Amino acid sequence: MNLLQRLQSPTLVGTLFILIFFSSCEEDLTTIGQDVIGGQPFTTGTEVYDVFAFNNNIEAVQTNKLGVYQLGAFNDPIYGKTEAQITSQIQLSQANPSFGAYSQAIEDSADTDDNVATIKEEEDVTEVYLYIPYLTNSLTSDSDNDGVIDDLELSGDDKTNPDNDTDGDGVGNLRETQQGTNPLSVASVDADSDGINDVAPKEPIIKNNFAKQVDLDSIYGNRETPFTLTVKRSTFFLRDFDPQTNFTEAEKYYSNNDYTSFTGEVLANVEETIKDKEILIEGKDDLSTEDINEAKTYKKLSPGIRIPLDVDFFQNNIINKEGSTELLDQANFKEYIRGLQLSLTSAEELMILLDLTKASIVMTYTYNFYNINETKDDTTDDTIDVKTKDFSFSFIGANFTGNAVNTFVNEAYPTEIADALNSSEEADKIYLKGGSGAYATIDLFSSDAVISSSIIAEIKANNWIINEANLVFYVDNAATQNISNIKPPRLYLFNTETNAGVYNAATENTIAESTFGTFLNYDGFLEESTSGDKYRIRITDYINNLVLRSSDNPNVTLGLMTTPNIRVAGALNAKISSGDQELPVASIISPLSTVLYAGDPSSGEKRLKLEIHYSKAN
Numbered sequence: 001m002n003l004l005q006r007l008q009s010p011t012l013v014g015t016l017f018i019l020i021f022f023s024s025c026e027e028d029l030t031t032i033g034q035d036v037i038g039g040q041p042f043t044t045g046t047e048v049y050d051v052f053a054f055n056n057n058i059e060a061v062q063t064n065k066l067g068v069y070q071l072g073a074f075n076d077p078i079y080g081k082t083e084a085q086i087t088s089q090i091q092l093s094q095a096n097p098s099f100g101a102y103s104q105a106i107e108d109s110a111d112t113d114d115n116v117a118t119i120k121e122e123e124d125v126t127e128v129y130l131y132i133p134y135l136t137n138s139l140t141s142d143s144d145n146d147g148v149i150d151d152l153e154l155s156g157d158d159k160t161n162p163d164n165d166t167d168g169d170g171v172g173n174l175r176e177t178q179q180g181t182n183p184l185s186v187a188s189v190d191a192d193s194d195g196i197n198d199v200a201p202k203e204p205i206i207k208n209n210f211a212k213q214v215d216l217d218s219i220y221g222n223r224e225t226p227f228t229l230t231v232k233r234s235t236f237f238l239r240d241f242d243p244q245t246n247f248t249e250a251e252k253y254y255s256n257n258d259y260t261s262f263t264g265e266v267l268a269n270v271e272e273t274i275k276d277k278e279i280l281i282e283g284k285d286d287l288s289t290e291d292i293n294e295a296k297t298y299k300k301l302s303p304g305i306r307i308p309l310d311v312d313f314f315q316n317n318i319i320n321k322e323g324s325t326e327l328l329d330q331a332n333f334k335e336y337i338r339g340l341q342l343s344l345t346s347a348e349e350l351m352i353l354l355d356l357t358k359a360s361i362v363m364t365y366t367y368n369f370y371n372i373n374e375t376k377d378d379t380t381d382d383t384i385d386v387k388t389k390d391f392s393f394s395f396i397g398a399n400f401t402g403n404a405v406n407t408f409v410n411e412a413y414p415t416e417i418a419d420a421l422n423s424s425e426e427a428d429k430i431y432l433k434g435g436s437g438a439y440a441t442i443d444l445f446s447s448d449a450v451i452s453s454s455i456i457a458e459i460k461a462n463n464w465i466i467n468e469a470n471l472v473f474y475v476d477n478a479a480t481q482n483i484s485n486i487k488p489p490r491l492y493l494f495n496t497e498t499n500a501g502v503y504n505a506a507t508e509n510t511i512a513e514s515t516f517g518t519f520l521n522y523d524g525f526l527e528e529s530t531s532g533d534k535y536r537i538r539i540t541d542y543i544n545n546l547v548l549r550s551s552d553n554p555n556v557t558l559g560l561m562t563t564p565n566i567r568v569a570g571a572l573n574a575k576i577s578s579g580d581q582e583l584p585v586a587s588i589i590s591p592l593s594t595v596l597y598a599g600d601p602s603s604g605e606k607r608l609k610l611e612i613h614y615s616k617a618n
Contacts, residue, residue: 042465042616042617051608052443052446055423062254064252064406066589068353069354070589074591082409088396100121101369103322104323116379126365129308129309130268130309131306133358152166167183171191179193222350227344237335256436276303278301279301283299356396430473433593445555464547465616468538469611470536471608471611488593490566493539496557497556561586568586
């Protein structure tokens with residue numbers, strides 16, 4: 001994947017930094033040891049221990065209250081096809097809304113009151129747009145800070161030179177960025193800095209009034225293929241609270257729920273293509289400002305899906321319901337409108353991850369407004385004007401208010417994988433799949449708690465200073481050769497009793513608030529190599545806690561999943577063969593998968609193992 005290729009250099013730099021760090025620690029320890037232990041120097045060593053892995057099939061996962069939702073189809077070369085739909089509530093931006101200038105009650109009394117300005121406003125919906133932004137790559141770098149990300153600069157350019165002229169219009173990128181012209185378009189340039197565009201039509205420049213190109217993330221499949229987004233009214237009522245708990249706990253909805261038969265009117269059936277530029281929305285000219293044409297200043301939205309919805313539906317079910325009990329509060333509105341169901345189809349498989357917390361529906365309508373033209377006592381110059389106003393709806397609130405459910409339909413797994421996931425035996429290979437897929441449990445040292453404790457006690461008795469402890473997972477390249485461009489970028493190792501990640505966030509090395517800039521000590525990144533792809537997870541703190549505080553920190557079973565972002569926190573319910581249990585959200589939000597070597601004797605040096613690098617006094 002291009003994203004991963006771009007990350008090889010930063011990852012290598014981070015790895016070298018960590019190796020240098022540990023090397024310096026060893027040197028310090030040797031010096032300290034000579035002072036403290038009568039001149040006896042430290043020596044270092046490495047011990048390799050067995051690790052025991054077990055596969056687990058996830059029959060269904062809780063998919064409401066997520067931050068990111070999957071939509072479309074993903075054809076996994078290993079595990080088969082997964083289709084994803086979204087069923088979501090929508091919420092009023094304001095409870096009991098008044099459309100226009102007056103409430104419906106005031107409008108109803110317009111013929112009988114003594115105020116000439118209260119009239120029938122006759123609100124009329126003119127357009128409705130659904131907008132859901134794509135996820136963007138927060139890692140994208142602009143090495144020279146010239147306003148053009150490295151990937152968009154010319155291949156021969158020095159990425160650290162802000163004077164690059166990517167569009168070849170004679171003005172460097174940095175200067176164009178400062179002037180507010182587009183460094184990626186020859187039709188937007190101001191070489192003489194006179195504030196007038198040099199290219200016809202030669203008009204005054206409105207700074208940054210163009211669509212910037214953005215690096216999109218978490219889109220799997222052919223981005224060039226057209227897709228059809230279908231939006232239907234959902235007739236299924238998504239409860240916020242569970243009646244089985246006397247409405248004291250949130251309702252849980254699972255990925256295997258089927259809502260396809262619970263639909264009403266079709267609100268949209270629109271063909272779209274993925275565009276990686278900002279969406280420009282033309283403004284409306286304010287006639288009161290003669291020197292300025294506001295229509296030429298664009299409102300900008302981050303790249304995403306923006307499609308029109310059925311106007312009549314919103315006229316009949318929203319505008320015409322002004323002042324009714326259906327719109328009185330959010331609870332009534334959710335019961336009345338129920339929600340929307342979204343599905344995506346395309347000629348080629350395409351899966352898009354979407355953030356519903358930033359999705360919206362904007363309904364634009366006109367209404368009659370009685371204008372007294374600032375002459376309250378003179379009605380001869382009064383006019384009835386037509387004004388335009390917007391009203392918005394949201395999906396999932398920032399604090400996960402509201403409900404949306406992801407439905408996953410998985411194709412049957414190949415026999416080899418299905419048998420491995422349903423086996424209680426130690427795994428020869430580890431099968432990991434996001435969504436309602438598969439995860440592994442990991443036992444360090446031994447699957448027998450007594451043997452495991454005795455090994456930990458032996459390490460403690462040896463008085464080792466543990467410099468580094470690594471779990472090394474080699475990818476089965478033969479099994480994954482067809483997913484070379486979509487391998488999971490990182491693995492998530494967690495405590496199965498708490499679902500917390502096996503890392504100490506307080507001591508982690510973080511260089512950027514991005515997927516590949518956080519928790520570099522922990523690592524867990526995919527390392528691609530001709531000798532074999534692998535993931536290395538550092539669990540030094542975890543092992544030290546086992547050895548030094550074994551009574552307070554027993555050797556618990558660990559869990560292993562894929563994740564697009566290790567900082568995604570929280571856990572949700574899942575249904576596995578042994579019953580219900582909680583699993584981290586980290587893997588639910590991604591369709592990616594892999595196959596790793598575990599206890600397979602034929603894997604040789606690629607067999608799963610725990611490496612402990614230690615120092616001790618001679």
